[in-house]
Amino acid sequence: MPDAHLIEHQVSQEELLRGNFLHAFRDTVCLPNQELATREYIVHPGAVMVIPMLETPDGLKLVLERQYRYPVGQVMIEFPAGKRDAGEDPWRCAQRELQEETGYTARQWARAGVLHPVIAYSTEVIEIWFAKELIGGPRQLDHEEFLDVFLATPAQLMAWCQAGLVTDAKTLTGALWLQNSLSGQWPLVWQPLD
Structure with a gap:
C-alpha cells in the first residue's frame, strides 16, 4: 500500500538535550499537505x-x-x-x-x-x-x-x-x-x- 500521502519530511532540526542516556530533538517537518509542523522526540539507543x-x-x-x-x-x-x-x-x-x-x-x-x-x-x-x-x-x-x-x-x-x-x-x-x-x-x- 503506498504511503506517500502520509510521510512527513524534515526541514530543520534543533537539539534540545544530550544526556547520558537520552538525546532530545525538535524538528520542523513538512506535512503531506505542504504545511509546516514541529515534532519533539527522543532518540533512544534501543x-x-x-x-x-x-x-x-x-x-x-x-x-x-x-x-x-x-x-x-x-x-x-x-x-x-x-x-x-x-x-x-x-x-x-x-x-x-x-x-x-x-x-x-x-x-x-x-x-x-x-x-x-x-x-x-x-x-x-x-x-x-x-x-x-x-x-x-x-x-x-x-x-x-x-x-x-x-x-x-x-x-x-x-x-x-x-x-x-x-x-x-x-x-x-x-x-x-x-x-x-x-x-x-x-x-x-x-x-x-x-
Missing part, C-alpha cells in the same frame, strides 16, 4: 526484554522483577530488560541483561519480535526474547540498580495484567507473546546458546 521461562517441579514459572520507576513514582512488575550498549548485538544484550539482573543464564533462546513502546515521541525499539533451560547464578546489578526477582506462573501474570497490576507496556506485550506462544498460535524458533 533495548531488549527477556521472557525467562523456568521449568520447576510445580510446572512452568516466569522470572519477573519488581523495580521502582522514578518517572511514574511506583514499583512496577516487569520482565527483565535493559538498554543496548553502542554496537551491541541484541541477543548478546539479552543474555547480559538476564544474567546481570536475575542471575540466570539460558541454554535456549528464541527471538519473538520487536516492540515500539512510545512511537509518538521516541525512536525506542525493544527486541523481545524468550529464554528457557535456565541455570541460576549470582546477579551482577549495576551499583545504581535495585530490584527484586521473583517467580510467578503464567496464569498469575495474566491475572495481574487483567487486574491492572501490570501496566508496563513491554511486559504487557510480553504477556501477549507468552500467551500466544504457549497456545501454539505464535510458534517460536529456539536456538541453543553457542
